[in-house]
Amino acid sequence: MSKILIAVTSVSKYPELDRATGLWLGEAVHFADEFYKNGYEIDFVSPKGGYTPIDPESLKAEVMTELDWKYYQDTEFMNKLGNTLKASEINPDLYDVIYYAGGHGVIWDFKDDKNLQEISHKVYTNHGIVSSVCHGAIGLLNIKDSEDNFLINGKELTGFSNSEEIEAGLDQHVPYLTEDELKNRGAKYVKEANWSSYAVQDDRLVTGQNPQSGQAVAIKIIEMLNKQD
Template sequence: MKNILVVVTNISKYPNQERATGLWLGEAVHFVDEMEKEGYKIVYVSPKGGYTSIDPHSLQPDQMTELDWQYYSNDDFLNKLGATLSAEDVNPEDYDAIYYTGGHGVMWDFPNDEKLQNIASKIYDNGGIVSAVCHGTVGLLNIKNAVGNYLIAGKKVVGFANTEEIALGLDKIVPFLTEDELVNRGANYVKGEDWAAFAVVDDRVVTGQNPASGGAVAKGVLKLLKSAR
């Protein structure tokens, strides 16, 4: 099968601020690059389908690596971001794993999207992997397993830390704090150093803390996929 579903946001502006948002570029790029090097096909999906904007803050020189620039200069990659599938167009049977990218916009369209939740739940029930990075972990908040319990309850997970949100000055702007809500769903929240790459694996749930962690999540996902062969 060897297909990976990468979830991106449709939110391009903070609903409560005159501030742009969108996909945090590096969080897609560093995960996708690791998976593509191992021969996996990447399919992009968003709640509504169609265009996903790139958060302009993720394009600042201090955020961009050489790899980020390679993808940002790649028309094929950008065209895929401009024409994502909608959740209703996705057959969960076709995918080995789902990966939720971040960017602050996801806090408004990931948590309550039941179609994406059902896709993730079915991928997991089929023996696949559910993964996320940074704010993308809010996509995991309301996923339930086959018996109706929260998927992340009792599992070790990580996501964007309260201390990192406060450092950005956005803790009063976002609708909730990622770390707090992961804990509220019964997850065993752990964290690494602020802004450093950090990811954890528990069963078939792989999560990363911040924008630096996409590659670390990919490595965790790949280790699980290889062990399942």
């Protein structure tokens, strides 16, 4: 059975703000849950390895779902987030899927991480699936395909929209906007209403728009894997 790799951030704070950031917990939970229910094995990786910080905004009562609370209280799951694998030590041949989870932290460490890019390149050229949700799409920007072209050039995809960033009140506190960067790489960016679950598949690239979309990404991928079987 396919093995799944979830990439998470190592960044815990906005560089120029006294504000914590990190992984948006639900984006890992709702994706992982679909795979656990279907018997898949999951590993977690981050640029630096070890502990991935959790964005405290993602732990607020008005944000957390019953499923989020279940995993937040699951010691085994939380220990995996506390002991992620280091990107430089990953063997890409072990994985058929890589998924970039979001949270604002990834803006500062996913884009230029060559180890994550190489993992994704190998997964994709091995006929595996590259995927992301929300700000996690930043991890897709510099991945190359087998012909040394940017993987997302000409591909239909989605990620955290400019309008959602503005609604979140953080558009002036990030170095760039996710939607803009995806378009700058030649991607065919699409979106639905703000904060609605939305996922897009283009060949073996699967992306979700926002924190509500992790499950939708997982469902699409599982359908693809089942067809391969």
